[in-house]
Amino acid sequence: MHDIGKVKIPLEILNAPRKLSSEEFELIKNHVLYAKELLENSGITNKKIIDGALEHHERYDGSGYIFKKKGNEISYYGRVLALADVYDALTSKRSYKDPWTPYKTLSYILAHVNKHFDPVFTQNLVNSLGLFPPGMKVMLNDGSEGIIIATNRANKMKPIIKINDYIVDLLEEKNLRITKIVAYEYIEEQTT
Numbered sequence: 001m002h003d004i005g006k007v008k009i010p011l012e013i014l015n016a017p018r019k020l021s022s023e024e025f026e027l028i029k030n031h032v033l034y035a036k037e038l039l040e041n042s043g044i045t046n047k048k049i050i051d052g053a054l055e056h057h058e059r060y061d062g063s064g065y066i067f068k069k070k071g072n073e074i075s076y077y078g079r080v081l082a083l084a085d086v087y088d089a090l091t092s093k094r095s096y097k098d099p100w101t102p103y104k105t106l107s108y109i110l111a112h113v114n115k116h117f118d119p120v121f122t123q124n125l126v127n128s129l130g131l132f133p134p135g136m137k138v139m140l141n142d143g144s145e146g147i148i149i150a151t152n153r154a155n156k157m158k159p160i161i162k163i164n165d166y167i168v169d170l171l172e173e174k175n176l177r178i179t180k181i182v183a184y185e186y187i188e189e190q191t192t
């Protein structure tokens, strides 16, 4: 919902498979203001939600937009969404780029801690993804192969896996465990 303001940006700018002009980029920046307007007009009064949408492009060092807030001046959800938004954008397919792997994405994020991202929230993101981020292809002890679709907070060694058309929760399937990382595989439906 943080990006809902993009509905007011022309599609040819939003999906342009090229570098945007500075005028176009200035236009896109307004999506955070449009988001506030749209959310408020639809009856959402929770300030945390409004501020999250409004501040998701602020950066920890003050180099973001639209208010150039820094550090803890940026609301809690503004700082969380800044991380989630970049993680999602980099691991997704876009008209101008292929999806990045979780490792490459986390490397990028770690290189920008204290610049773009809150250090504590970044640490939490890394901890929550663990060794088996969504999208990774793994082999189990029974020889089957599956793709990680979600992490289990209670045990990061026991994620939820899609094997063929079945969803398997390794926390519940006590006899199954991951024996090998096969590859990272991009999952189309994750980003639609």
Ligand SMILES: [Fe+2]
Residues within 6 Å of the ligand: 002, 003, 031, 056, 057, 085
């Ligand atoms: Fe955005």
